[in-house]
Amino acid sequence: MRIVLCLALLALAAACGPVRPMTESEFKGFCYQYDAGPQTDCVPINTCDAYLTVIGVPQPSQQACLDGCKGVYAEQVQRMGLTGCKGAPEFARDWCQRYCRNAYPQ
Secondary structure, eight states: OHHHHHHHHHHHHHHTSOOOOOOHHHHHHHHTTOOOOTTOOOOTHHHHHTTHHHHTSOOSSHHHHHHHHHHHHHHHHHHHTTSTTTTHHHHHHHHHHHHHHHHSOO
């Protein structure tokens, strides 16, 4: 019984180890999954790729990374706000923020 308990505790401790940062490829894979529905011609690739200016270069801090996401989002909302793709910038921004929080933990 002690051996089983010890093994269970070791497995639990191993699961609590450090999380590896999200890669650029993973960001794209998640971000490209945006689906605006069948009534629109929205393709999220260009929207997501715009965020590579933020996640494709090392940032000095999590806050700088998040600010970069915010800047790309603001530009995209102005350009796409009245189109069928208005949800794509928000979806991409959310993934950019997840990337920043994962890559630059506080």
